[in-house]
Amino acid sequence: MTTIEIDHTSRWFGNVVAVNDVSMTIGPGVTGLLGPNGAGKSTLINMMAGFLEPSTGTVTLDSEPIWRNEGVYRSIGIVPEREGMYDFLTGREFVVANAELHGLGDAAAREALATVEMEYAQDRRIATYSKGMRQRVKMASALVHHPSVLLLDEPFNGMDPRQRMQLMELLRRMGAEGRTVLFSSHILEEVEQLASHIEVVVAGRHAASGDFRKIRRLMTDRPHRYLVRSSDDRALAAALIADPSTAGIEVDSTEGALLIQAVDFGRFTTLLPEVARAHGIRLLTVSPSDESLESVFSYLVAA
Structure with a gap:
């Protein structure tokens, strides 16, 4: 060793x-x-x-x-x-x-x-x-x-x-x-x-x-970006945006998905499945969109 x-x-x-x-x-x-x-x-x-x-x-x-x-x-x-x-x-x-x-x-x-x-x-x-x-x-x-x-x-x-x-x-x-x-x-x-x-x-x-x-996950001061697909994207977006853990949501028509900025990583990861369950929405894809090395490096260099 x-x-x-x-x-x-x-x-x-x-x-x-x-x-x-x-x-x-x-x-x-x-x-x-x-x-x-x-x-x-x-x-x-x-x-x-x-x-x-x-x-x-x-x-x-x-x-x-x-x-x-x-x-x-x-x-x-x-x-x-x-x-x-x-x-x-x-x-x-x-x-x-x-x-x-x-x-x-x-x-x-x-x-x-x-x-x-x-x-x-x-x-x-x-x-x-x-x-x-x-x-x-x-x-x-x-x-x-x-x-x-x-x-x-x-x-x-x-x-x-x-x-x-x-x-x-x-x-x-x-x-x-x-x-x-x-x-x-x-x-x-x-x-x-x-x-x-x-x-x-x-x-x-x-x-x-x-x-x-x-x-990336330790960088709590940087908004975390997620790509989310569900059975009802618009209803899910309306429910999530009301919570302070979510800073912004875009509907990406080319991807057929939501692009979500979460400012409270811990709260958001708990909130998302709870909101989906409460509104009868099926989550099809939940994927971090900023955990590539390029994104992490850009954050660190700009810090």
């Missing part, structure tokens, strides 16, 4: 505070790290990888400090957003070089290249690779020593749909094996499909943590 612990950690560059008093725990499974551009995601990943020293606070792996700890580095694989590659090398030479840094040889490099399906291009120079191929060979380099922790900064950039699906399946498999996988992405649909847990940073601060649907 490999766990990264970030405890009241800040990092500044001159007068610029990139990460401000962040605490979070990254455990086994797949975690998505979300935030707008400039929120501090790359800085956090670089501190978790041992590339940056925290200005204050600690970043540890299983209670061991990560900064300047060679023993810990052997447990971590990193796929940085920035290239930093040697274009004159072939893909195989690049991965072999990283294998040798870990005391491994050609066999480990071959296995890693096979894992990301890059054998067909392993003897071509990296200078000839597409963006997606470069991403995959970076992934092979990060996996060559079978790390228990994998950190990926925008790993899907430049990948075509097939490559993206292959990488998503690989990360799912690694998370299911009990490895600790953290990835940042600005494509919310990918995070929604892949991550069982999210961490959100906004302007260098930790904004939220957990399953995004649970986060």
Whole structure:
């Protein structure tokens, strides 16, 4: 059970505070790290990888400090957003070089290249690779020593749909094996499909943590939106709008449903079935319409 612990950690560059008093725990499974551009995601990943020293606070792996700890580095694989590659090398030479840094040889490099399906291009120079191929060979380099922790900064950039699906399946498999996988992405649909847990940073601060649907339900200060279909939408709307838990109701003729804004989540979820029963109305569909990751992220960023 490999766990990264970030405890009241800040990092500044001159007068610029990139990460401000962040605490979070990254455990086994797949975690998505979300935030707008400039929120501090790359800085956090670089501190978790041992590339940056925290200005204050600690970043540890299983209670061991990560900064300047060679023993810990052997447990971590990193796929940085920035290239930093040697274009004159072939893909195989690049991965072999990283294998040798870990005391491994050609066999480990071959296995890693096979894992990301890059054998067909392993003897071509990296200078000839597409963006997606470069991403995959970076992934092979990060996996060559079978790390228990994998950190990926925008790993899907430049990948075509097939490559993206292959990488998503690989990360799912690694998370299911009990490895600790953290990835940042600005494509919310990918995070929604892949991550069982999210961490959100906004302007260098930790904004939220957990399953995004649970986060939405905890945001009691934001109206909750529901799509409701019933046997008598107009009668149901008339009965609900009289209660203070309901802020507004629209009849959506294209959906054949009511769009309801509830300002008191707890009261509304009790009220809806009671009102339907009292008026002899059958509820056909009751679905939250704002529990997508995109909605949750928009709320958090605007908060």
